[in-house]
């Protein structure tokens with residue numbers, strides 16, 4: 001079964017072709033990151049304008065790279081949300097028009113399901129499994145007892161973890177996107193700054209707004225006292241506290257639900273500090289981390305998720321399929 | 331007998347979504363409805379139902395005419411992306427036309443026609459048109475400015491037209507739809523930079 005998939009929920013226009021939910025025949029990603037850098041973050045209207053500029057070119061390149069004839073495509077899968085609405089609507093309508101013009105069935109896929117299924121490219125999933133979803137928009141602990149069955153154990157009560165990273169990066173004057181820069185610097189410092197308790201007790205929920213404000217105040221006070229801020233140490237202290245809460249709650253979920261596999265998903269899954277801590281601490285179950293290139297937004301992950309979504313109940317969408325900026329996975 | 335020319339016309343730049351299928355100058359089916367941010371839900375479903383009623387496929391089209399704005403950004407892009415996708419996928423020639431010209435075409439009279447769309451913050455997208463010898467002609471560059479100010483500079487009698495169902499035979503006769511030479515380069519005409527870009531300057 002060949003799936004053509006489309007992802008446009010934020011600032012990446014991407015089209016991919018996948019065979020049998022496993023073999024990536026092509027995965028073209030047109031990133032706008034250099035355009036948005038100038039503004040210190042993604043500007044939604046600019047993102048939408050860039051998506052419509054590039055969309056047919058990305059389709060063309062993905063088909064060419066995959067050496068697949070349109071006639072051989074069995075299913076179109078497209079991200080229906082959550083994300084930036086103007087961006088989503090370009091992908092959704094491009095995908096619907098493509099599906100209709102070529103007489104192919106279409107399914108709308110949840111963006112986070114895509115991030116989770118990026119792991120299926122690395123390993124066959126074994127259930128039950130726990131997945132930690134960490135990105136600029138999400139922080140969730142998910143339990144899966146079978147394919148395409150998601151149970152949310154907990155989520156962030158305020159900021160997503162990636163959001164907190166970007167805010168900290170901005171506070172200490174690093175560029176955009178700041179998360180990877182904080183991660184890089186954190187590898188060189190010591191956890192010398194005190195950080196607040198962000199454990200949220202016995203729940204599987206998270207909260208990052210407190211630690212974010214703490215860092216902002218800390219930097220402000222140091223500047224006021226004309227002291228020198230040790231940037232690497234601050235990054236290490238922040239990253240240590242954040243990854244600690246992510247990993248310890250993951251371990252608790254693994255034990256409580258007798259998970260056989262643990263995976264991470266989302267843009268922050270590329271964080272080296274987080275990967276290192278997972279490798280050190282989670283040793284009793286199989287750990288899967290997605291390849292770096294499948295951590296950030298891409299259509300391949302949507303294609304795999306779309307494949308399993310279709311396998312589960314054979315349900316497809318019609319031409320009324322719409323994008324939605326807010327959308328629950330479960 | 332010469333085969334008739336099948337045209338799909340799309341405009342989603344205002345709160346009215348317009349989709350029509352023409353065979354030469356005869357309308358085979360159309361949808362013209364005011365909606366509330368739901369062009370994305372309706373556009374493909376309406377195309378599908380018009381096409382199936384006429385037993386036509388995308389590959390049967392000879393030409394697509396699409397309103398490329400100016401207009402409401404998010405809505406506008408929905409029509410343009412569908413036209414762009416059909417044009418690229420099936421190699422169908424796509425012609426672009428001003429969405430203001432489509433509004434102007436809906437009106438019949440002997441005065442000038444000022445097609446107007448609200449662009450918020452006291453501004454409008456404006457296009458001044460005249461009908462001469464059965465053709466719709468643009469009189470001045472289309473622009474984004476204050477409606478009252480613009481009106482004060484118009485010489486001669488005019489009617490302001492803010493919406494109306496496009497008159498496709500008039501648009502075709504007027505030859506104001508221009509062939510897009512590079513389908514990948516087909517983009518809306520926003521008539522304005524984004525706020526972020528303006529602030530950066």
Ligand SMILES: [Zn+2]
Nearest residue numbers: 111135267297
């Ligand atoms: Zn994402």
